[in-house]
Amino acid sequence: MKKISALLLLLFASTLLKAQEHESYVKPADTLVQKKLRQWQDLKFGLFMHWGPYSEWGVVESWSLCPEDEGWTQRKGPYGADYYTYKKAYENLLTTFNPTNFNPEKWVKAAKSAGMKYVIFTTKHHDGFSMFDTKQTDYKITSPRDPFSSNPRSNVTKEIFNAFSKENFMIGAYFSKPDWHSEYYWWPYFPPTNRNVNYDPAKYPDRWQKFKDFTYNQIGELMTGYGKVDILWLDGGWVRPKSSMDSKSAEYKKAYDQNIDMPKIAAMAREKQPGLIVVDRTVSGEYENYTTPEQQVPNEPLDHPWESCITMGNSWSYVPGDHYKSTNQIVSLLVKIVSRGGNLLMNIGPGPDGDWDPVAYNRLSQIGDWMKINGEGIYESTAVAPYSEGNIFYTKNKKSNTLYAFSLSDNDKVKLPGTITLHLKGINKVKKVSLLGVDRKIKFSTNAGALTITIPADLQQNNKLTQTATFKIQY
Structure with missing residues (x-):
């Protein structure tokens, strides 16, 4: 790899x-x-x-x-x-x-x-x-x-x-x-x-x-x-x-x-x-x-x-x-x-x-x-600052107040940490965070302009996702 x-x-x-x-x-x-x-x-x-x-x-x-x-x-x-x-x-x-x-x-x-x-x-x-x-x-x-x-x-x-x-x-x-x-x-x-x-x-x-x-x-x-x-x-x-x-x-x-x-x-x-x-x-x-x-x-x-x-x-x-x-x-x-x-x-x-x-x-x-x-x-999206942080890459939907954070994986099988912290403007106004392809409630908190997402233990290794984990952030 x-x-x-x-x-x-x-x-x-x-x-x-x-x-x-x-x-x-x-x-x-x-x-x-x-x-x-x-x-x-x-x-x-x-x-x-x-x-x-x-x-x-x-x-x-x-x-x-x-x-x-x-x-x-x-x-x-x-x-x-x-x-x-x-x-x-x-x-x-x-x-x-x-x-x-x-x-x-x-x-x-x-x-x-x-x-x-x-x-x-x-x-x-x-x-x-x-x-x-x-x-x-x-x-x-x-x-x-x-x-x-x-x-x-x-x-x-x-x-x-x-x-x-x-x-x-x-x-x-x-x-x-x-x-x-x-x-x-x-x-x-x-x-x-x-x-x-x-x-x-x-x-x-x-x-x-x-x-x-x-x-x-x-x-x-x-x-x-x-x-x-x-x-x-x-x-x-x-x-x-x-x-x-x-x-x-x-x-x-x-x-x-x-x-x-x-x-x-x-x-x-x-x-x-x-x-x-x-x-x-x-x-x-x-x-x-x-x-x-x-x-x-x-x-x-x-x-x-x-x-x-x-x-x-x-x-x-x-x-x-x-x-x-x-x-x-x-x-x-x-x-x-x-x-x-x-x-x-x-x-x-x-x-x-x-x-x-x-x-x-x-x-x-x-x-x-x-x-x-x-x-x-991917579709109908625009670039949004800061564009990326480490292995996280961002897009914004052109027609709604929705951001996407793609967490790239080094392997086909996606493994996630216990928490992920994102830094985006207007982050304190977040209404909902979801993980595409996973029908589970995702907990999050905001503090000092940072969004921290908590990943349930069973989703960290066995999420059945491939290539990326994509977080949908609605605000």
Whole structure:
């Protein structure tokens, strides 16, 4: 258990650099966007999915194509020695990608049971492979070269959005602004040298304009033919005006000006999808309606809407034998994130057959059992000072005078001390304290701004609670 505790401590103690960089959050002026943002903030728990032909090899999504010497860009397997041989083999995965076990209704059932309320799906990652029936390229899952194209459900983005919409999930389309397959981003005339466009857009404006048109048209397709879309989740923050970069950063020194014309894209997308939340992640300004700390949890509330996107396993995409976080770890992450006013977007990578690892279903089932008892302290809640004390984390219901104190456990089985003392403003006005999932009267007393809860002896060891003990405090 030491390794688990250390991991959670690391996740919680680290304030993500991306979060620190967003010192100038711009509240959207559109009242419909403001309304949808408030609705989204109440949902608290969402599903993320990274999926594409790369799952056949069980390698990192897209990044092995990137000619940068980083830990996550390493090429593996029989094609790894030569870059161009590898790239050709990677792109040829299109011809064998055949996820015949694809069943989005199965995912919806598991996600809904776990208490998830929204979904973000990777319609296209940096490698440029479209998981939807785009008319802008043949590098897509519905290409005749892809054996799955003959399947009646081959337009997987549409199938996923439809299935989750039927269960009232908020729908989000992940879309990569860079496209390493497009000749208008990585022009074959030049070799790519890093993640950025491999030519100077200022020197070749016609070529860059074609890429802008390509991007605009693909996003337009997603906003038009895929039902209601609530969130446009844009990745690849290096595709941005150079004037918006920090001149001291390494990215600034490597990058060309890559102005993709976000005002035009956002206006078009919101005309087709009124109230659309736009997340131009890591690019501060009016098109980053919420921020996205990645794989970490800020150690204090942020002054704007945000979500932590975190993998259930170690990887974003499918990896055979991936190590999945325990239910206890995931619940602890959810509680900590919500206590800081954020949402948890939990990623599961489908495999090449079109299904999740059985472990993922098991985790979601156990989380659902926990949510049935404790969810009232998660949904429609806000952060409340002092946010946490030791292993106690607080939330406040938005609609009533109710606080929740989550006592996190190091183990699945919850053990409680004889007394717990909490320090909250207005604590002298407490009317009732109850323990969620336990039908017993809980005694309490207040003194000098402190609330002391007395736990009956038989509930200290044999309460039948898992992951947390949640105290409901009405005042």
